[in-house]
Amino acid sequence: MAEVMSARRLHGQALPYVVSHDPREPCAHCEVRGRSVCDAIPDRDLARLAAAAVTRDFPRGRVFIEEGQPAVDFFNMTAGTAKLFKMMPDGRQQIVGFAGAGHFLGLAVADNYAFSAQAVEPVRVCRFSRVKLQSVIHDFPALEQRLLETACNELVTAQETMLLLGRKSASERVASFLISWARVSGTCGHPRDRVHLPMTRADIADHLGLTIETVSRTLTRFRNEKRIRVNDASEITILDRAGLEALAAGE
Amino acid sequence: MAEVMSARRLHGQALPYVVSHDPREPCAHCEVRGRSVCDAIPDRDLARLAAAAVTRDFPRGRVFIEEGQPAVDFFNMTAGTAKLFKMMPDGRQQIVGFAGAGHFLGLAVADNYAFSAQAVEPVRVCRFSRVKLQSVIHDFPALEQRLLETACNELVTAQETMLLLGRKSASERVASFLISWARVSGTCGHPRDRVHLPMTRADIADHLGLTIETVSRTLTRFRNEKRIRVNDASEITILDRAGLEALAAGE
DNA sequence: GCGCGTCTTTGATCTGGATCAACCTTCCCG
DNA sequence: CGGGAAGGTTGATCCAGATCAAAGACGCGC
Numbered sequence: 001m002a003e004v005m006s007a008r009r010l011h012g013q014a015l016p017y018v019v020s021h022d023p024r025e026p027c028a029h030c031e032v033r034g035r036s037v038c039d040a041i042p043d044r045d046l047a048r049l050a051a052a053a054v055t056r057d058f059p060r061g062r063v064f065i066e067e068g069q070p071a072v073d074f075f076n077m078t079a080g081t082a083k084l085f086k087m088m089p090d091g092r093q094q095i096v097g098f099a100g101a102g103h104f105l106g107l108a109v110a111d112n113y114a115f116s117a118q119a120v121e122p123v124r125v126c127r128f129s130r131v132k133l134q135s136v137i138h139d140f141p142a143l144e145q146r147l148l149e150t151a152c153n154e155l156v157t158a159q160e161t162m163l164l165l166g167r168k169s170a171s172e173r174v175a176s177f178l179i180s181w182a183r184v185s186g187t188c189g190h191p192r193d194r195v196h197l198p199m200t201r202a203d204i205a206d207h208l209g210l211t212i213e214t215v216s217r218t219l220t221r222f223r224n225e226k227r228i229r230v231n232d233a234s235e236i237t238i239l240d241r242a243g244l245e246a247l248a249a250g251e
Numbered sequence: 252m253a254e255v256m257s258a259r260r261l262h263g264q265a266l267p268y269v270v271s272h273d274p275r276e277p278c279a280h281c282e283v284r285g286r287s288v289c290d291a292i293p294d295r296d297l298a299r300l301a302a303a304a305v306t307r308d309f310p311r312g313r314v315f316i317e318e319g320q321p322a323v324d325f326f327n328m329t330a331g332t333a334k335l336f337k338m339m340p341d342g343r344q345q346i347v348g349f350a351g352a353g354h355f356l357g358l359a360v361a362d363n364y365a366f367s368a369q370a371v372e373p374v375r376v377c378r379f380s381r382v383k384l385q386s387v388i389h390d391f392p393a394l395e396q397r398l399l400e401t402a403c404n405e406l407v408t409a410q411e412t413m414l415l416l417g418r419k420s421a422s423e424r425v426a427s428f429l430i431s432w433a434r435v436s437g438t439c440g441h442p443r444d445r446v447h448l449p450m451t452r453a454d455i456a457d458h459l460g461l462t463i464e465t466v467s468r469t470l471t472r473f474r475n476e477k478r479i480r481v482n483d484a485s486e487i488t489i490l491d492r493a494g495l496e497a498l499a500a501g502e
Numbered sequence: 503g504c505g506c507g508t509c510t511t512t513g514a515t516c517t518g519g520a521t522c523a524a525c526c527t528t529c530c531c532g
Numbered sequence: 533c534g535g536g537a538a539g540g541t542t543g544a545t546c547c548a549g550a551t552c553a554a555a556g557a558c559g560c561g562c
Contacts, residue, residue: 086410086411086413086414088414088418088419088500088501089500089501089502090501090502092418092419092501093418094413094414094417094418096410096413096414107403107406108403108406108407109399109400109403109404110403110404110407114406114407114410115410141392141395144392144395144396144399145395147399148360148395148398148399148402149360151399151402151403151406152358152359152360152361152402153360153361154406155358155359155365155402155405155406155409156359156361156365158406158409158410158413159337159347159365159366159409160337161413162337162345162347162409162412162413162416163337163339163345163347165413165416165417165460166345166416166457166458166459166460167339167343167344167345167460168339168343169518169519170518170519200538200539200540201539201540201541202539202540206417207417208417209416209417209418210519210520211519211520211521212539212540212541213519213520213521213540213541213542214518214519214520216540216541216542217519217541217542219541220541220542232528233527233528233539233540249339249340250339250340250341250343251340251341420548420549421548421549451508451509451510452509452510452511453509461549461550462549462550462551463509463510463511464510464511464512464549464550464551465548465549465550467510467511467512468511468512468549470511471511471512483558484509484510484557484558
């Protein structure tokens with residue numbers, strides 16, 4: 001599945017796979033359907049869903065959701081990774097999460113987006129207009145249930161991030177990040193020891209409430225302690241998972 | 252409405268008002284219904300809701316939800332204030348939020364609670380068993396929509412807290428907390444300048460990722476700068492709202 | 503009204519991570 | 533293949549907030 005993505009560094013241009021095999025039935029062949037809210041729609045009604053969606057590609061660096069703008073569209077990520085962030089007037093930035101394939105973006109009742117989204121590697125999304133999605137929800141209550149489930153899961157993740165940001169030390173933060181990114185970016189939730197990090201050190205720092213320098217120094221220390229191997233800037237291998245997990249938990 | 256609560260310091264024992272006037276129709280007379288998810292249920296079906304709920308009182312200090320325990324019940328706060336927190340093995344604590352009247356607790360799809368809840372002043376709740384609530388949801392899809400709305404709002408709040416914890420200075424954190432608590436604890440969302448703080452300095456510190464001493468020093472500084480008046484340990488008056496708001500936003 | 507425990511404030515000192523400053527490495531792109 | 537920009541590492545120094553310490557202030561039970 002997602003294996004395709006990390007075999008070689010595809011630093012930018014081409015998306016690693018096509019999402020729809022048959023342009024008339026895009027949702028039926030969607031690789032991420034099983035991992036996304038869309039699996040709440042029964043097969044026979046997929047055309048209905050497909051009619052409401054438009055596929056869009058964004059290159060690395062493209063901001064495709066801007067905090068504060070009217071929330072006219074919702075997005076379902078089908079490939080790539082985006083960072084979701086809030087920014088302060090003086091440029092300080094907090095990345096509230098990274099979104100990968102299957103992630104639903106725009107969960108907000110309010111009329112404006114609560115965060116911005118930027119592709120950290122080439123991204124493909126399904127875009128739904130707010131009104132069309134609402135009509136699909138109206139016809140398929142199971143989709144609303146699925147969205148509630150998704151929102152609750154994100155809430156749990158957010159609470160873990162608050163614990164991290166409020167109470168963990170720098171090395172506990174980096175260990176927590178490596179473990180959780182390995183879990184979430186692994187194939188279908190199965191953790192892998194080779195972990196691809198499509199985001200920069202600055203992004204990791206802005207997610208963990210640290211500076212670039214501290215992230216870099218902490219990774220170097222983990223390397224010296226034989227907890228990880230740094231294959232190159234954007235790929236590490238976890239050598240001592242148990243140790244990192246213990247550190248992440250604060251034991 | 253909530254005015255009753257703060258007129259005098261009721262430091263502990265008695266709850267400030269009764270929730271149900273007629274024990275046979277508790278939900279129909281519930282003071283917090285308009286502010287809670289329960290207003291998704293039409294009047295004529297309130298008996299159905301009431302049958303699924305049990306009223307419970309908890310004294311100050313009582314932990315009524317324990318992180319990690321099976322999530323068998325959901326709660327709707329009808330009076331008082333609770334802190335919602337996660338704890339690390341060595342005792343470090345992060346308060347992920349404070350819940351007041353109208354707040355729905357237990358939004359979690361998972362089988363276990365993601366955080367603990369403790370009353371910081373006497374609390375009254377409506378308790379629903381998971382299964383009963385699910386059957387009510389099944390019959391009233393509007394309730395599910397209301398829960399999704401609630402979850403999304405909490406997600407937005409959580410993202411703001413992440414920005415606070417990851418990137419704001421101590422004084423920006425305290426200013427943000429005062430402004431947002433004034434908003435949320437004010438009557439029906441209207442901010443007031445006299446703000447009652449039922450939680451201790453330790454709780455505020457554990458919410459803001461600071462220490463007791465830093466919170467105390469920052470409040471003293473705000474007092475010296477004439478931004479606030481400290482009426483007593485648990486009540487302050489906002490004197491310079493605009494200044495605090497600007498500080499909170501990081502301008 | 504007294505004594506005790508809890509909460510809060512204030513002061514002195516310390517330190518983890520930020521900041522400042524090079525330098526190195528990779529990857530474009532012409 | 534050479535030059536420049538962006539990203540990453542490493543070292544030296546600094547400082548906001550933590551930690552340590554002690555002394556009020558309040559509230560409660562007797």
